[in-house]
Amino acid sequence: MGKKLNFTDCMGFCIGQIVGSGVFVLTGVVMGLTGHGMPYAFLLAAIISLTQLIPMAILGSSLPATGGSYVYAKKLIGPSAGFVYLMIFVLSQVLISTFALGFASYVAVIFPGVSEKLVAALAILAAAGVNLIGLKTSAKVQKGMVALLLISLGIYIIFGMPKVNWEYLTPAMENLMPNGPMKFLRGAVMLSFACGGAKFLAENGGEVENPGKTIPKAMVVSTILVAVFYALVGVVAAAVLPLDQVAGQNISVVAKEIFPAPVYLFFVIGGAWFALLTTLNGTLSWVTRGLQRASFDGWLPKSWGMENKNGAPVILLGFFVVVGLIPVITGMNTTDISNMGTGCSKLSDLLMVYACFRLPDVLPEVYEESTLKMKPQNLKIVMVIVFIVLALSSYVSLSGLTPMQFAGMGIYIVIAVAVMFLRKSHFQDADLAKK
Secondary structure, eight states: OOSOBOHHHHHHHHHHHHTTIIIIIHHHHHHHHHGGGHHHHHHHHHHHHHHHHHHHHHHHHHSOOBTHHHHHHHHHTOHHHHHHHHHHHHHHGGGHHHHHHHHHHHHHHHSTTOOHHHHHHHHHHHHHHHHHHOHHHHHHHHHHHHHHHHHHHHHHHHHHGGGOOGGGGOSOHHHHOTTOHHHHHHHHHHHHHHHTGGGGGGGBGGGBSSHHHHHHHHHHHHHHHHHHHHHHHHHHHHHSSOHHHHTTSOTHHHHHHHSOHHHHHHIIIIIIIHHHHHHHHHHHHHTTHHHHHHHHHTSSOGGGGOBOTTSOBHHHHHHHHHHHHHHHHHTOOHHHHHHHHHHHHHHHHHHHHHHHHHHHHHOHHHHHTOTTOOOHHHHHHHHHHHHHHHHHHHHHHHTTSOHHHHHHHHHHHHHHHHHHHHHGGGOOOHHHHHO
């Protein structure tokens, strides 16, 4: 394993993971659901995201591990729970395609007529190539991209605020929820996925310096910082132009209205392009880690988890490249991909909430050393609240899917259960074997 990730590396990873689909891809989609209430949906999304960070921050500070979420489910609930988590998690990673498709849509703004499917596919392959070079190199690329995208968002806010029509943001029902409370909530939950990207730092827990302090600090600081940017960007996106001109469109429409041509080009390229590439790059840097640990435990062939000389698990990286390419090739739309991915992501988070609930009972000595320790009784009360929030969020997202999409998910679940029973006899906890 190469040099470990320090706090600034982790901040770059978290910010790059958060900023991407929420502002640059989903803004127009969510505007169609929430109308001018989108800035308020961003605020609700940030609250949901901070709520779901609580168990991951506690687990990350107590049991830092590569493939964190899988390890938490395995150690604190049981081996089968770890496998169930991974199967739901894999399904949620159809979201990889939203970053690539979003990037392609902004490329098409500058180069009309380009094949967006081809650009999206090439973006996924390029991000995989960067990750094959190694995690530390990927982190350096990530930090450079993050600096550019934050500058771009800052310019968007500065140019846009003077042109905001504040009447659009009056807290009246016709502004906040023109399509009803359910669609407003669906929009907020959709945005909460993007706001919650920092939680995935736990997947690289084994590669972080002083993880007990660095992981929770980077998670919380990055989420709050980006939430401020999101709210301000949301104000500009929702309140400069009439709703019929921006609903369903990416934020380049408003950018074109407020920027002179050179600044507009910088925003699209330095902001949108790099935001979506950072999210894609960051996702592929951690997404393999849970399956890698599962392969060492026997749930998958051990050869699948083997790394190249730069520390990248090549076969598993290729697997997630395929997961990202399938929605691109089949032509799924961004709204359906986001609802499916977000809903499944919240479902997998419920297992993390239960794992955290059990932490003081199963590993009391580990919990005592946690930098985020609280009284066990208080922890359990907090986890019950978090569980309710995430369960409702998952329902709101998944209720937007079609019967055909539910049928596809059902087929996947049947196959996953069959694999679990076929491979269960091969399970041998690799962590225990080392001891």
